[in-house]
Amino acid sequence: MFEYAPAPESRDVVDIRPSYGLFINGEWADALGDAREKTINPASEEVLAEFAVASEADVDRAVSAARKAYDAVWGQMPGRERAKYLFRIARIIQERARELAVLESLDNGKPIRESRDVDLPLVAAHFFYYAGWADKLGYAGLGADPRPLGVAAQVIPWNFPLLMLAWKIAPALACGNTVVLKPAETTPLTALAFAEICRQADLPPGVVNIVTGAGETGQALVNHPDVNKVAFTGSTEVGRLIARSVAGSGKKLTLELGGKAANIVFDDAALDQAVEGIVNGIFFNQGHVCCAGSRLLVQESIEGELLDALKRRLSTLRMGDPLDKNTDIGAINSSAQLAKIKELSDAGESEGAARWSASCPIPEKGFWFPPTLFTGVAQSHRIAREEIFGPVLSVLTFRTPAEAVEKANNSPYGLSAGVWTEKGSRILWMADKLRAGVVWANTFNKFDPTSPFGGYKESGYGREGGRHGLEAYLDVRPM
Numbered sequence: 001m002f003e004y005a006p007a008p009e010s011r012d013v014v015d016i017r018p019s020y021g022l023f024i025n026g027e028w029a030d031a032l033g034d035a036r037e038k039t040i041n042p043a044s045e046e047v048l049a050e051f052a053v054a055s056e057a058d059v060d061r062a063v064s065a066a067r068k069a070y071d072a073v074w075g076q077m078p079g080r081e082r083a084k085y086l087f088r089i090a091r092i093i094q095e096r097a098r099e100l101a102v103l104e105s106l107d108n109g110k111p112i113r114e115s116r117d118v119d120l121p122l123v124a125a126h127f128f129y130y131a132g133w134a135d136k137l138g139y140a141g142l143g144a145d146p147r148p149l150g151v152a153a154q155v156i157p158w159n160f161p162l163l164m165l166a167w168k169i170a171p172a173l174a175c176g177n178t179v180v181l182k183p184a185e186t187t188p189l190t191a192l193a194f195a196e197i198c199r200q201a202d203l204p205p206g207v208v209n210i211v212t213g214a215g216e217t218g219q220a221l222v223n224h225p226d227v228n229k230v231a232f233t234g235s236t237e238v239g240r241l242i243a244r245s246v247a248g249s250g251k252k253l254t255l256e257l258g259g260k261a262a263n264i265v266f267d268d269a270a271l272d273q274a275v276e277g278i279v280n281g282i283f284f285n286q287g288h289v290c291c292a293g294s295r296l297l298v299q300e301s302i303e304g305e306l307l308d309a310l311k312r313r314l315s316t317l318r319m320g321d322p323l324d325k326n327t328d329i330g331a332i333n334s335s336a337q338l339a340k341i342k343e344l345s346d347a348g349e350s351e352g353a354a355r356w357s358a359s360c361p362i363p364e365k366g367f368w369f370p371p372t373l374f375t376g377v378a379q380s381h382r383i384a385r386e387e388i389f390g391p392v393l394s395v396l397t398f399r400t401p402a403e404a405v406e407k408a409n410n411s412p413y414g415l416s417a418g419v420w421t422e423k424g425s426r427i428l429w430m431a432d433k434l435r436a437g438v439v440w441a442n443t444f445n446k447f448d449p450t451s452p453f454g455g456y457k458e459s460g461y462g463r464e465g466g467r468h469g470l471e472a473y474l475d476v477r478p479m
């Protein structure tokens with residue numbers, strides 16, 4: 001046991017207010033009710049700030065502001081003008097990247113190395129990329145004159161708070177829609193910082209509105225009758241509720257839900273490279289990744305060798321202060337998520353799989369879970385079927401490529417998969433057979449704003465990113 005001692009110099013770059021209101025019509029506004037919540041640093045359990053809980057009436061104010069801005073300004077503005085704002089936002093994000101990275105690590109628990117080197121560059125890249133599309137929508141292959149939808153209601157999870165915001169807001173604005181976004185209850189701070197960035201960029205009032213709160217706020221937002229588009233990223237369970245409530249309303253819906261990706265390693269794969277890919281696949285962002293490679297499918301003949309190398313590598317990972325640049329594994333985002341990870345890991349043991357955890361000191365305060373893997377996992381085990389959303393890897397074996405495909409596809413999810421082999425023909429064959437929205441070959445968890453991302457089956461529908469991501473925010477019916 002050791003005391004958690006946050007690195008003080010990193011904290012100096014952020015200015016967190018003790019209390020936040022809602023961001024409506026370009027202004028900070030008090031919520032109509034008194035309900036407030038606190039967001040904490042999951043590495044220390046200290047309170048970072050208080051924020052408002054938006055009621056149905058607050059959501060209504062935000063949607064009205066978005067409607068007014070759509071009708072009077074943004075929906076009329078030529079694409080080249082909208083592009084200027086998006087470029088400006090992208091530049092400000094780059095300028096403030098250090099501060100935003102620290103804020104993200106404080107609120108989410110992810111290692112600063114990841115928020116600094118992965119999240120923030122991708123956030124800026126997303127705004128740059130969609131800024132480029134704003135005046136070229138007629139060339140996106142979606143008809144000569146595709147029109148915006150109107151007001152977009154966007155609800156995002158806590159695992160990549162600012163990146164999920166960018167995935168939602170950048171294409172929506174590029175296509176001429178206005179937005180009301182609700183960040184997750186446990187990670188509102190970077191969305192609130194983004195509100196300030198909108199002001200700094202002189203974005204017209206009402207084009208972006210941020211309403212904080214819990215699930216009820218999200219519910220009020222997606223159910224609002226004056227919303228034209230709902231974009232949701234989160235659990236399959238909540239996605240189902242939203243699909244039901246939106247059905248028949250005429251609102252366009254995209255759902256990015258859970259995953260249980262297979263990371264498939266063949267006996268001819270470059271072993272050291274595969275080990276790094278497995279670690280990146282499941283231990284990046286503490287495994288709080290929808291497309292995490294949470295099922296390792298390893299060819300039987302190399303199982304022993306691969307697992308020895310993997311355990312050696314896992315023993316070198318450093319878990320601890322997210323603001324320390326040497327940290328590999330940060331804090332679990334909330335006590336509720338930690339409880340879920342523990343419950344599923346315990347189920348793994350009681351169903352007969354063998355558990356191995358890297359031995360690392362666990363800080364006394366905060367929410368932590370060491371890198372863990374299970375061997376002897378059967379396809380029927382809960383840890384092979386359910387999304388754990390934590391740093392836990394389930395190891396299964398296969399003998400032939402066909403068996404690998406069958407096991408990989410034996411999941412209600414279909415978001416992503418990884419294939420490790422030296423044979424190009426096998427990569428192409430596997431990519432064709434795997435029922436996954438993204439298939440990585442000899443790499444994992446690689447993202448780029450130009451490439452579409454999204455799932456099959458219970459992982460949702462619609463694509464975000466790339467040219468395909470525009471379709472979600474445009475009326476592409478023949479006029």
Ligand code: TAP
Pocket residue numbers: 155156157158159160182183184185186213214215216217218219220222233234235236238239241242255256257258259289290291387389415455459460
């Ligand atoms: P959820 O519990 O589903 O929450 C997602 C968001 O929805 C949060 O902002 C949440 O608010 C809000 N919400 C909760 N109940 C709602 C309701 N009835 N109506 C409308 N909104 C509601 O998911 P999570 O635990 O934050 O995120 C983890 C999940 O997200 C995982 O399953 C993961 O796979 C998935 N995910 C998917 C992707 C893609 S791209 N497919 C990317 C990242 C994450 P509160 O936070 O206030 O409850």
